[in-house]
Amino acid sequence: MAIPACDEAERIEACLAALAGQRDRCGAPLAETLFEILVFANNCSDGTAERVAVLAEGMPQTVSVVTETLSPDHSNAGWARKRAMDLAAARLIERRCFDGVILTTDADSCVAPTWVAASLRAVGDGADCVAGYVDGHPSELLRLGPAFLRRGRLEDRYLAAVAEIYARCDPRPHDPWPNHRVSSGASLAVTLCAYQAIGGLPPVPVGEDGALAHALECAGFKVRHAMDVTVTTSCRLDGRAKGGAADTMSLRHIAPDAPCDEDIEPAFHVARRALYKGYLRRLFEGTQLAHGQWAGRLGLTDPQAAALAELCNRRGFEEFWRELAKASPVLGERIALRPSDLPRQIERAGMLLRHLRRVPADVSRTAAPDDMFPLSGWFEPEAA
Structure with missing residues (x-):
């Protein structure tokens, strides 16, 4: 489990707590040794690493924290996630878990109670990569006001219809309907084999999640966009990554009828x-x-x-x-x-x-x- 974190001392507890409570679909807690958690605390000035160290004492899983200061050229969300996932891959190789899976989420996100189990189940069914469904934290969404919420509901309804159109016109046996069409770093799982085969996460400042899915598909690997793998993420408007989701939300909060993303077309x-x-x-x-x-x-x-x-x-x-x-x-x-x-x-x-x-x-x-x-x-x- 790879979690990049930059100045997330306030939010990392909720993220780790959600991982501590992982269960199977029957409600039984997952084995403590099923997965480890690696927090990559990069360029932090708020004590994120120290907070993780304290929280790790109460976690059922093994939690490690790696602290680094990325250079200005690499101080961005894409490189931070790449470094976190590369460290997780190295850990799997060190333990000779060559059939292992690298999961990643964000430090300001909370995975669902069955997130790990559902991700691994999709891999067991033949997927090389699993992209989960990501939604905003409900209370934070409400605080953004009715116009923002109304826009989000319209976009979600339309994107669900778009996903079904693609599923029926360009059916993929490994990614059947119902599915979605977003690959987000807040919820990704990829086999070590596939990750190594493409040379790891593409080194881009933003959009590294979509770039990963594209690279895998180009290499012939199977990407599943699963609706039962779910995460809620922060709706804050002061994000850590320039040009990232927080900047987009901030614009839409100011101008609710601002243009949609390019891939939302007639x-x-x-x-x-x-x-x-x-x-x-x-x-x-x-x-x-x-x-x-x-x-x-x-x-x-x-x-x-x-x-x-x-x-x-x-x-x-x-x-x-x-x-x-x-x-x-x-x-x-x-x-x-x-x-x-x-x-x-x-x-x-x-x-x-x-x-x-x-x-x-x-x-x-x-x-x-x-x-x-x-x-x-x-x-x-x-x-x-």
């Missing part, structure tokens, strides 16, 4: 993207991807499509998809949405899902996007 655009991703993945899995089957539909020239097909056959589907989304004028188009746009998009997503739920499984596995949605104009460019 429902028809979501469906178009998901349909093509599923269709092209099936082509790739069935044989080597040939560009003649899809180039024209996505606005690519033959040379562009040939180069992308070669990339796909050489580097794998996920890397191909990322580059295709950049090159295609059809897939690359993005329309910014605001929370005030979401009721209309939720309604449209519902219409799309009612159609998708009626499509037989054997048809959805073989159909091209145009066959799945024959209604003309559904995917024409539109304003939000």
Whole structure:
């Protein structure tokens, strides 16, 4: 268990207490030796390490704390998590636990009572990485006011619909519906084997969690976005990482109708993207991807499509998809949405899902996007 912590003396007790009370799904406490906890106290000036040392005396699990001062270039959330997870990996190797799992959460988060058990169960079912579902701490959410809460509820409703659209258009056997589409450092578990295979956590200042999931998928590992692996995290507006979640929440608290994240796009655009991703993945899995089957539909020239097909056959589907989304004028188009746009998009997503739920499984596995949605104009460019 790897927990990066920077000046978290006030919140680390709740984080550790949640880990101390881990249980199986029948309610029995987990064995004390099932997991160890490593707190990486970096660049702290508030006594975080000392607080952890005191709390460790009452913990059923072994708790160790590593104190370091990261250089200015590395003093960020991404590098802190990487260092924490690398230390956890080294500990597993030292103990010769080569089939071990590295779990990570945040020092200002509280995992659910079955978080460890549910994460390990998903790994046992075949996942190489488990991304849990993260929500804000309820009382802290309420304190942010009704406008902020209303925005969050709208976004959550829409993102749930988006996740189902992708699950039906681009089904992944290892990540079945119900699932979600976020990989957050507040709730990740990854096998030591997979972690080593990709060279560890990508060294980026922010967004290291999503970068990890992407690197794993590009390498052919299975990432499960589990709804039964849950965490509540702080909703504070004075975060430790510049450009992180706290900065985003602060902006939305000041301006409740500020634009949504880039990946929240109109429902028809979501469906178009998901349909093509599923269709092209099936082509790739069935044989080597040939560009003649899809180039024209996505606005690519033959040379562009040939180069992308070669990339796909050489580097794998996920890397191909990322580059295709950049090159295609059809897939690359993005329309910014605001929370005030979401009721209309939720309604449209519902219409799309009612159609998708009626499509037989054997048809959805073989159909091209145009066959799945024959209604003309559904995917024409539109304003939000």
